[in-house]
Amino acid sequence: MKTVIVSFLVIIALSVFADEEICQRDQRHLEICRNSEVITRVIHPENYDYVILDCYSNTTVGPNAFKNLNTWELQFVFVEQEPPLMLSISPGSFAGIDYIFHLHIQYANITYTGNPWSDLARINEFKCEGCAFTKIPTDILSSLPNLEKLILDNNxxxxxxxxxFIALNKLKYLDLSGENGMTLESGCFNGLEKLQELKINSNSFNLNPGVFNTFNNLPNLNMMGSFEDGVTLSDVFRTFPSLNDFALLHSNLTLEPEIFSGAQSLRQLRLLRNNITNIPKNVFQNLSSLALLNLGENSITTIEPGAFSGMKVFSLVISSIPTLQVIETGTFENLSVDLLNLSHCNISVIKPQAFNGLNASWVDLENNTLTSIGPEDFAGMQTEILILAKNDLTEIAPDAFKKSTMKQLVLPARLLATANKTTWGLPESVILTSDE
Structure with missing residues (x-):
């Protein structure tokens, strides 16, 4: 794949015409012709997959500037972001560029006259990142009916x-991420029946009634921000019974029984940084299709015994939660998981049989504050690898691992030198390694 990065700095001055048009050529023979701040022509002798225009000042695109540009993707990257520089477009600016399917504009304040976007009707991806939009650019979008991917982040x-988005009935991916609170009015997603992924990250959401009624089958929903006006997570799942990938970050969330009752199709559930304090018993029992559950970076203080009972998942992440500290008896009973990640949780106490009934490939307790392992702490656990590295361990009780099954045990280096498999109840076949 060939990529050309073009800077509007003078490299080789080819000619100066009477109207002060100055053409520049880069090392790959791409020519940029300008008249002051106006791009008049972009010419290259070969076909390139990407053309990236680095803009260091206010830029105007003249008529037919890209007429001879046979490339799949055109990018405008404005290097100075504060204050945003101007990208001025006029009718005919994009005339004649039949081969471009992706248009990306980064950190530009866009102004235009007439409808220059009609010449881009065939593009299927439009990204306008940090373009200072204060509202959805519906007039631009109405000229781009073939869009399949629309990214309007950092506006x-x-x-x-x-x-x-009524004109975009082919759209499959929509990203509305921004730093402001956002109100989603009823019917705002009308026409997007083919959408496969929706990303609406914001500081907060005001979801008007029926805002998601357009979607009969939306597989992927990624939200960042807090809900307003009494909207609950249950409301979202009832609306999207076929949802298989859901992420919610930076909200204030309380996990209650039946909260996931309408989410039986979920395969990936990520609830990071939502100020969750408690994981109640059986809260995930209806998620029979779940493969990944990430509860990291919350404020969890208690996990009720049986919270994960009956679950079979590939990955369960409960990491970077310094408030957790204690793992109660029966916390992971009847759980089957490939990776159980409990690292960086300030865990200092493991109650007897906390892992009883756990069947795992990896159990990661790295970077906690454990000082000792009792005789029943890991009783009833089956795993391939148990990681206790980077703890403050000074004592492992006799027969501490006699009632558990494992193939490899990773310890702090200071314990490895005095390790005694027989005393700890480990078969000789178990591999002992250290964190160094």
């Missing part, structure tokens, strides 16, 4: 109005 959009 200043506060309201997503009814029929904002």
């Amino acid at each position: 200043r959009i506060e309201v997503c109005p009814e029929n904002a």
Whole structure:
């Protein structure tokens, strides 16, 4: 794949015409012709997959500037972000560029006259990152009916109005991530029946009634921010019974019984940084299709025994939670998992039989504050690898691992030198390694 990165710095001055048009050529023979801040022509002798234009000042695109540019993707990257520089587009600016399917604009304040976007009707991906939009650019989008991917991240959009994307009935991916709170009005997603992934990260959400009613089958939903006006997670799952990938970050979330009752199709559930304090018993019992559950970086203080009972998942992540500290008896009973990650949780106490009934490939307790392992702490656990590295361990009780099964035990280096498999109840076949 060939990529050309073009800087509007003078490299080789080819010619100066009477109208002060100056053409520049880079080392790959791509020519940029400008008249002051106006791009008049972009010419190259070969076909390139990407053309990236680094802009260091306000830039205007003249008529037919890209007429001879046979490339799949055109990018405008404005290097100075504060204050945003201007990208001015006029009718005919994109005339004649039949081969471009992806248009990316980064950190530009876009102005235009007439409808220059009609010449881009065939593109299927439009990304406008940090373009200072304060509202959905519906007039631009109405000229891009073949879009399958639309990214409007890092803008200043506060309201997503009814029929904002009505012209984009082929859209499969939509990203509305921004730093402002966002109101999603009823009917704002009308016309997006083919959407496969929706990303609406914001500081907060005001979801008007029926805002998601457009979607009969939305597999992937990624939200970052807090819900307003009494909207609950249960409301979201009832709306999307076929959802298989859901992420919610930076909200204030309380896990209650039946919260996931409408989410039987979920395969990936990521609930990071939501100020969750308690994991109740059987809260995940309806998620029979779940493969990944990530509860990291919350404020969990208690995990009720049986919280994960009956689950069979590939990965369960409960990491980077310094408030956890204690693992109660029966916490992981009847859980089957490939990777159980409990690292960086400030765990200092493991109650007897906390892992009884656990069947895992990896159990990671690295970087906690354990000082001792009692005789029943890991009783009833079956795993391939148990990681106790980077703890403050000074004592492992006799027969501490007699009632557990494992193939490899990873210890702090200071314990490895005095390790005694027989005393700890380990078969000689178990491999002992250290964190160094």
